[in-house]
Amino acid sequence: MESAAVAALQSWTLNGQVIALLVIGAFVYWRGWWRGERDGTRLSAFLSSLLILFLATESPLDAFDSLFLSAHMTQHLLLMMIAPPLLLFSRPMLPMLRGLPRAFVKEGLGPFLSCKQLRQFFGWLTSPVPAWIVFALSTVLWHLPRAYELALSSTAWHGAQHATFFWSGVLFWWPVIQPGLGKPRWPKWVAIPYLLFADILNTLLSVVFVFSGNLLYPSYAAVRASHLTALEDQSLAGLIMWVPGSIVYLVPAFVLVVGLFTTPRMQQASAPRRVHRSRLKSNSLWWKRAPLLRRVAQSAMLLVAVAVVWDGFRGQQVAALNLAGALPWIHWRALSMLALLVVGNLFCLSCPFMLVRDAGRRLFTPKLRWPSVLRNKWLPAGLIVLYLWAYEAFSLWDSPWITAWIISGYFVAALLVDSVFRGASFCKYVCPIGQYHFVVSLVSPREVAVKDKAVCRSCRTYDCIRGNEKARGCELYLFQPKKASNLDCTFCLDCVKACPHDNVGLMAVTPAKTLLSDAYRSGIGRLSKRADMVALALLLVFGAFVNAAGMVDPVMMWEQGWRVGAFVLAGAVALPLAVFWLGGKHARRLAFALVPLGVSMWAAHLAYHALGEVLWLQILLLDAGLLLTLYTAWRMSQGALLKVFAPWASVACLLFSTGVWIFFQPMQMRGMMP
Amino acid sequence: MRLISLLVLGTLAFADGGKVQFQRKAGAFNITLFSTPTPVRSGRADFSVMVQKNGTETPVLDADVRLHLIKREANSIAEVSARARHEQASNKLLYAAQVDLNATGKWRVEISVQNATESALVTGEVEVLPAEPPLLAHWPYFAVLPVLAILFAVNQVLKRRRAKGAAARR
Numbered sequence: 001m002e003s004a005a006v007a008a009l010q011s012w013t014l015n016g017q018v019i020a021l022l023v024i025g026a027f028v029y030w031r032g033w034w035r036g037e038r039d040g041t042r043l044s045a046f047l048s049s050l051l052i053l054f055l056a057t058e059s060p061l062d063a064f065d066s067l068f069l070s071a072h073m074t075q076h077l078l079l080m081m082i083a084p085p086l087l088l089f090s091r092p093m094l095p096m097l098r099g100l101p102r103a104f105v106k107e108g109l110g111p112f113l114s115c116k117q118l119r120q121f122f123g124w125l126t127s128p129v130p131a132w133i134v135f136a137l138s139t140v141l142w143h144l145p146r147a148y149e150l151a152l153s154s155t156a157w158h159g160a161q162h163a164t165f166f167w168s169g170v171l172f173w174w175p176v177i178q179p180g181l182g183k184p185r186w187p188k189w190v191a192i193p194y195l196l197f198a199d200i201l202n203t204l205l206s207v208v209f210v211f212s213g214n215l216l217y218p219s220y221a222a223v224r225a226s227h228l229t230a231l232e233d234q235s236l237a238g239l240i241m242w243v244p245g246s247i248v249y250l251v252p253a254f255v256l257v258v259g260l261f262t263t264p265r266m267q268q269a270s271a272p273r274r275v276h277r278s279r280l281k282s283n284s285l286w287w288k289r290a291p292l293l294r295r296v297a298q299s300a301m302l303l304v305a306v307a308v309v310w311d312g313f314r315g316q317q318v319a320a321l322n323l324a325g326a327l328p329w330i331h332w333r334a335l336s337m338l339a340l341l342v343v344g345n346l347f348c349l350s351c352p353f354m355l356v357r358d359a360g361r362r363l364f365t366p367k368l369r370w371p372s373v374l375r376n377k378w379l380p381a382g383l384i385v386l387y388l389w390a391y392e393a394f395s396l397w398d399s400p401w402i403t404a405w406i407i408s409g410y411f412v413a414a415l416l417v418d419s420v421f422r423g424a425s426f427c428k429y430v431c432p433i434g435q436y437h438f439v440v441s442l443v444s445p446r447e448v449a450v451k452d453k454a455v456c457r458s459c460r461t462y463d464c465i466r467g468n469e470k471a472r473g474c475e476l477y478l479f480q481p482k483k484a485s486n487l488d489c490t491f492c493l494d495c496v497k498a499c500p501h502d503n504v505g506l507m508a509v510t511p512a513k514t515l516l517s518d519a520y521r522s523g524i525g526r527l528s529k530r531a532d533m534v535a536l537a538l539l540l541v542f543g544a545f546v547n548a549a550g551m552v553d554p555v556m557m558w559e560q561g562w563r564v565g566a567f568v569l570a571g572a573v574a575l576p577l578a579v580f581w582l583g584g585k586h587a588r589r590l591a592f593a594l595v596p597l598g599v600s601m602w603a604a605h606l607a608y609h610a611l612g613e614v615l616w617l618q619i620l621l622l623d624a625g626l627l628l629t630l631y632t633a634w635r636m637s638q639g640a641l642l643k644v645f646a647p648w649a650s651v652a653c654l655l656f657s658t659g660v661w662i663f664f665q666p667m668q669m670r671g672m673m674p
Numbered sequence: 675m676r677l678i679s680l681l682v683l684g685t686l687a688f689a690d691g692g693k694v695q696f697q698r699k700a701g702a703f704n705i706t707l708f709s710t711p712t713p714v715r716s717g718r719a720d721f722s723v724m725v726q727k728n729g730t731e732t733p734v735l736d737a738d739v740r741l742h743l744i745k746r747e748a749n750s751i752a753e754v755s756a757r758a759r760h761e762q763a764s765n766k767l768l769y770a771a772q773v774d775l776n777a778t779g780k781w782r783v784e785i786s787v788q789n790a791t792e793s794a795l796v797t798g799e800v801e802v803l804p805a806e807p808p809l810l811a812h813w814p815y816f817a818v819l820p821v822l823a824i825l826f827a828v829n830q831v832l833k834r835r836r837a838k839g840a841a842a843r844r
Contacts (some may be wrong), residue, residue: 011766062765225731
């Protein structure tokens with residue numbers, strides 16, 4: 001093959017956002033399909049439709065659409081005439097609704113889906129006449145020279161053109177395929193004139209392209225990239241629109257005509273509906289093996305930690321070239337955040353300090369209880385303030401040697417505490433990293449929880465907290481039936497192994513929903529009664545902004561000497577205290593509403609270090625955090641919009657604006673190679 | 675890591691042709707310069723170069739293509755140089771490079787093309803406008819907030835209406 005042809009075939013656009021959307025769409029459909037009637041033909045149609053969309057927008061067709069009208073026309077043909085009918089043939093509504101989280105479908109989409117006016121409007125829009133008119137207008141208007149040239153000169157308008165083509169295509173094919181639930185709304189013969197009129201319009205447009213003799217879109221004359229002239233390319237585009245386009249309209253019309261003159265066969269008795277509800281059972285085996293996996297993960301992390309410490313002490317003292325530089329401060333922090341947002345507290349599950357703690361307890365058999373005065377979160381909160389200050393004051397990310405000392409100190413502290421004191425005292429009352437993970441995991445989509453509460457009500461052995469010969473009970477005093485949220489849960493999965501009824505697992509939950517309740521929580525009590533918990537949450541929220549602000553030029557230039565301490569104390573301690581004080585009696589509840597925004601700021605900041613400046617991602621993360629915070633505050637305020645909701649919403653908006661300001665500033669990529 | 679970069683950063687190769695800035699014939703080559711975004715603004719910009727053989731218009735794929743951008747002012751000169759490569763382009767017939775333009779106004783662009791047998795140098799001008807304010811440049815990501823807030827408000831109205839209807843039926 002000629003080298004130019006090879007180069008052309010290698011010209012894939014590969015836009016990550018489009019690919020991510022297609023993958024998410026495929027996953028949601030597959031999930032719903034798996035939960036319902038598993039019709040392979042429908043699944044194939046859906047996946048084929050996504051594949052066509054991928055080819056239309058990411059293949060060489062896209063790379064060459066600004067050079068050849070014929071490539072652009074083929075792209076449009078796929079978007080309007082191939083992908084939409086395949087999508088509708090897969091009957092996507094039910095699988096997509098089944099595939100989405102139930103709470104979102106019920107609370108979020110439910111009111112729209114059951115709204116009479118919206119249903120009437122949608123019913124009208126998908127009826128033959130309006131659908132045909134919208135499709136025809138979209139086809140004709142976008143092919144007018146001024147509109148087409150606008151799309152060629154602007155990425156945004158080009159995207160709008162493609163979106164219009166695809167969605168008007170979906171609308172057009174709706175009355176033909178009738179993918180809605182229940183009986184068809186129109187007799188099949190209606191689709192025959194409908195398709196024929198569409199073909200007439202398509203033919204008229206094609207004739208203009210083929211025979212006009214004038215170049216309709218001058219942009220294509222700017223570059224002659226093949227032996228074809230721009231006018232010949234235009235004629236070829238017209239032919240593509242004419243012949244394959246007509247086939248797409250005429251073949252279904254022909255099939256419908258044949259169908260009208262054929263005696264319908266007796267419908268086969270429909271196969272019994274197979275709804276697969278074996279989710280809990282299929283999980284069991286995995287859970288049984290989870291503690292073993294945990295040990296493997298912990299051992300791997302321990303080896304990594306030892307290597308990091310070794311390199312930190314003995315290696316080259318350049319952060320970007322030392323394992324104790326980029327690995328803990330950039331990659332580990334970003335990966336543990338990703339795990340928190342996608343699954344849950346996987347860091348604590350694979351914590352390298354756990355093996356050292358366990359070894360200490362085997363050697364020394366701890367007998368003492370952790371001092372009652374320290375049975376709260378004040379000590380770790382103080383350690384977090386210390387960390388935020390030290391991070392700025394000693395440029396921790398830039399010093400492999402100090403990093404190695406911190407990790408070694410962590411091992412010693414874990415060993416000492418758990419060799420002397422019973423339970424998981426280090427995890428619950430000391431470890432600042434653990435507290436950070438506990439708070440962030442309040443917005444995780446998974447939680448270690450009971451599968452069926454009725455099973456727990458009949459349980460008399462309480463192995464999940466007391467333990468048995470198979471596993472120890474929860475060392476953090478979390479009694480599963482009364483446990484709510486991931487707070488204080490290290491994902492150790494001891495309760496999973498100990499439960500004789502196989503009734504505890506890693507269950508899906510709505511992120512941040514647990515914040516709405518102030519009920520008693522096992523091992524924690526009521527959140528509103530825990531000033532230390534409120535302080536910890538506020539510290540981590542405001543600390544996220546302080547930590548990120550420390551890497552932008554205006555703050556770095558100001559932050560010298562004593563000002564480092566003043567900045568951290570003002571931002572992470574004084575400011576939350578002021579907010580708490582001004583929040584009055586509602587502060588103990590609504591302070592937790594800020595957690596999603598704080599988490600989003602941590603995530604956006606860590607994403608910056610891991611991936612570089614991806615402003616759209618950082619803004620979207622902050623958007624998600626703000627929306628979840630506003631929703632949580634709104635639910636917590638219980639209708640007191642002005643008195644309770646408005647002040648907290650203002651704080652959230654101020655924090656959001658601060659976050660946006662931070663990301664718009666010139667930033668230092670700390671600890672990375674320039 | 676490549677996959678994560680692909681998903682997050684959008685595209686592996688950034689330049690995608692874009693607007694034709696100028697086309698010049700020099701020696702054995704016909705050279706076209708494309709740019710994105712349209713219009714070119716100060717900050718990061720993608721420049722793509724198409725090199726074709728004069729007469730046959732066959733794309734030349736084995737050339738060494740270099741861009742040199744100069745902006746002269748009364749008492750200062752801003753210069754940027756970059757090598758354009760196929761790897762940076764979505765369309766592999768083009769040579770692309772990303773450059774940071776830190777000044778507005780007319781920039782002179784020099785494109786040098788050399789392959790085993792021929793070489794050529796063409797020049798042209800590109801107008802660079804001031805950068806958009808960041809809020810304006812990222813407006814769709816901020817627009818998500820009011821759009822979702824409105825949808826949420828409608829959701830609540832519909833829910834209340836439904837609850838009222840259900841109560842009336844009882």
